[in-house]
Amino acid sequence: MRPIERDPVKIAELRIAVYIAEHASALSVDHLGKLLPKLDMKSRTLQGFRMHHTKCARLQKYVIAPSFAVKLRNEIGDQFFSLVDESTNEANISCLALCIRFYSTSKKSVVDTFYRLLPIENATADTLYQTVKRCLAEDGLDVKKIIGLGTDGASSMIGRTHSLSTLLRVDNPELTLFRCVCHSLHLAASKASECLPIIVDFVVRDTHNWFSTSPKRTNEYQAIYRVLENSVPKKVPGLAGTRWIARLEAVSIIIDQWEALKLHFDLSASKERCYTAKTLSDAYRDDQNKLHLLFVRKTLKEIVSVNKIFQSQTADVTKVTEDLIAMYRNLMNIVVNGKHLSKCSDENLPKLRFLDHVVPCEAMNFGYEFTTYASACSLTVAQVHYIKERCKEFVVELIKQVQMRLPDNVEILMMLKNFHPSIATSQIDSAALIGARYRSTFEDLDGLENEWSSMCLQQWPKSCLGNVVSFWTEVNERENSAGQKMFPNISGLVLALLSLPFSNASVERIFFQMNVVHSKLRNHLKVRSVEALLQIRYGLVHYYQSCVNFQPTDDMIRNFGAKSSREEEEENVINLDLMQ
Numbered sequence: 001m002r003p004i005e006r007d008p009v010k011i012a013e014l015r016i017a018v019y020i021a022e023h024a025s026a027l028s029v030d031h032l033g034k035l036l037p038k039l040d041m042k043s044r045t046l047q048g049f050r051m052h053h054t055k056c057a058r059l060q061k062y063v064i065a066p067s068f069a070v071k072l073r074n075e076i077g078d079q080f081f082s083l084v085d086e087s088t089n090e091a092n093i094s095c096l097a098l099c100i101r102f103y104s105t106s107k108k109s110v111v112d113t114f115y116r117l118l119p120i121e122n123a124t125a126d127t128l129y130q131t132v133k134r135c136l137a138e139d140g141l142d143v144k145k146i147i148g149l150g151t152d153g154a155s156s157m158i159g160r161t162h163s164l165s166t167l168l169r170v171d172n173p174e175l176t177l178f179r180c181v182c183h184s185l186h187l188a189a190s191k192a193s194e195c196l197p198i199i200v201d202f203v204v205r206d207t208h209n210w211f212s213t214s215p216k217r218t219n220e221y222q223a224i225y226r227v228l229e230n231s232v233p234k235k236v237p238g239l240a241g242t243r244w245i246a247r248l249e250a251v252s253i254i255i256d257q258w259e260a261l262k263l264h265f266d267l268s269a270s271k272e273r274c275y276t277a278k279t280l281s282d283a284y285r286d287d288q289n290k291l292h293l294l295f296v297r298k299t300l301k302e303i304v305s306v307n308k309i310f311q312s313q314t315a316d317v318t319k320v321t322e323d324l325i326a327m328y329r330n331l332m333n334i335v336v337n338g339k340h341l342s343k344c345s346d347e348n349l350p351k352l353r354f355l356d357h358v359v360p361c362e363a364m365n366f367g368y369e370f371t372t373y374a375s376a377c378s379l380t381v382a383q384v385h386y387i388k389e390r391c392k393e394f395v396v397e398l399i400k401q402v403q404m405r406l407p408d409n410v411e412i413l414m415m416l417k418n419f420h421p422s423i424a425t426s427q428i429d430s431a432a433l434i435g436a437r438y439r440s441t442f443e444d445l446d447g448l449e450n451e452w453s454s455m456c457l458q459q460w461p462k463s464c465l466g467n468v469v470s471f472w473t474e475v476n477e478r479e480n481s482a483g484q485k486m487f488p489n490i491s492g493l494v495l496a497l498l499s500l501p502f503s504n505a506s507v508e509r510i511f512f513q514m515n516v517v518h519s520k521l522r523n524h525l526k527v528r529s530v531e532a533l534l535q536i537r538y539g540l541v542h543y544y545q546s547c548v549n550f551q552p553t554d555d556m557i558r559n560f561g562a563k564s565s566r567e568e569e570e571e572n573v574i575n576l577d578l579m580q
Contacts, residue, residue: 117527
């Protein structure tokens with residue numbers, strides 16, 4: 001093939017287009033005048049460099065983004081992968097955002113990255129299914145290679161009778177559906193909060209709303225707080241459907257600043273003719289509300305701790321089961337008889353019928369802060385007992401909601417726990433039972449069992465025993481004297497299972513990036529443009545770390561003239577003179 005001529009001007013234009021995509025900023029003479037030297041493009045051939053807005057967008061959509069997409073598809077190849085999907089709506093256009101999770105042989109790690117942003121007419125199961133299947137067919141990916149589907153709790157995604165998951169299982173019966181743990185825990189906590197008095201939720205929500213739109217109120221409260229605490233108060237965050245840890249943070253800040261907030265709303269109620277200020281003032285004067293919040297903070301710490309683990313991109317999927325089971329046990333330990341709870345194994349705990357063993361509220365552990373404040377405040381014994389009963393209902397409902405939403409996830413994670421290096425090298429359990437779950441995919445169960453049994457006879461580097469992905473990468477690459485892989489079946493199975501999507505946090509991060517790209521100043525961007533910008537952003541992270549390290553490939557230069565547009569108008573051309 002004839003060698004590609006690497007024209008410095010083309011390289012400069014491609015690198016600038018990538019820089020603009022990464023930083024989502026508009027073209028400007030002053031900005032780009034400083035950019036070329038930063039990107040080490042100082043050639044005299046760039047004197048009088050000219051760049052057009054339309055050309056920049058065209059390079060992003062039809063040259064750079066497709067090149068990154070092809071590179072990603074080639075990297076996936078015929079490996080197993082998981083999809084994480086969710087529907088959204090940007091600029092009145094319904095879209096389906098897709099992340100893909102797979103084991104990268106080049107990086108030797110499990111990769112979680114942006115895949116496609118697809119416009120859809122509606123969010124019905126049939127539309128989602130046809131869109132996903134058409135997308136995979138266009139990209140040359142086999143639907144039977146989807147080993148996992150991560151999604152939220154929408155009925156069109158996970159419904160038992162007719163949903164995206166049921167339709168995909170027609171093509172791939174062994175598809176593993178994984179509900180987002182973060183969404184499930186958030187919904188469980190939100191549902192359980194309905195057992196508490198409505199004034200408690202009002203205090204948390206409207207304390208944020210009171211300050212969010214008024215700098216004057218914020219300044220007045222800061223002045224009060226400086227007098228009382230000699231420091232600057234933290235802002236009370238707002239509650240949102242996808243900000244899973246915001247509720248605990250808001251409750252903690254309100255409790256820590258209780259006296260200052262009470263004084264502020266007392267003053268506001270006396271100065272302003274405002275019903276909200278009067279209601280909040282009365283709420284902060286009522287010790288019952290603080291007792292409720294003290295117990296909510298104690299209980300939500302367990303939920304948020306696990307939530308943060310599942311939001312992490314570096315969490316060990318073989319160990320997260322321990323944290324999830326510990327959360328179950330700690331929640332149940334509040335309301336369940338300890339002797340009965342100790343007899344229940346970890347495997348049976350998520351489905352334990354705990355309602356038969358709930359203790360009376362007098363025997364419950366409400367925490368040190370709750371007990372101390374209940375003894376010191378002016379509430380009567382009857383009032384404290386009423387609060388304890390409501391808190392008991394809150395915990396019982398929380399456990400019921402968690403048990404309803406997460407048993408399938410726990411079963412899958414318990415299965416993955418067996419592939420931690422410490423267990424895999426000690427042969428505690430058999431791998432055949434796990435392989436049988438994917439019988440049509442991994443047919444040689446005898447070979448799988450033989451490889452699993454012989455793993456303990458091998459010497460493995462100590463450096464890889466602490467990380468599950470590094471260990472199974474070493475297993476996958478171990479060869480015999482003939483250059484043949486020694487453990488192709490077991491390593492293929494485990495690396496595929498490690499690609500299961502245990503969280504939707506990656507999709508939520510993409511939504512955040514989407515809002516940055518599709519801002520108010522750029523609200524006319526089409527779906528394809530937004531998709532191209534996201535493909536470039538995540539492609540840079542995956543392959544180059546940043547735009548500074550980016551070097552255009554031969555394919556990009558070869559396709560430089562793709563989708564050529566009409567002549568640029570003179571007034572829209574940006575002139576740069578590097579010789580100035």
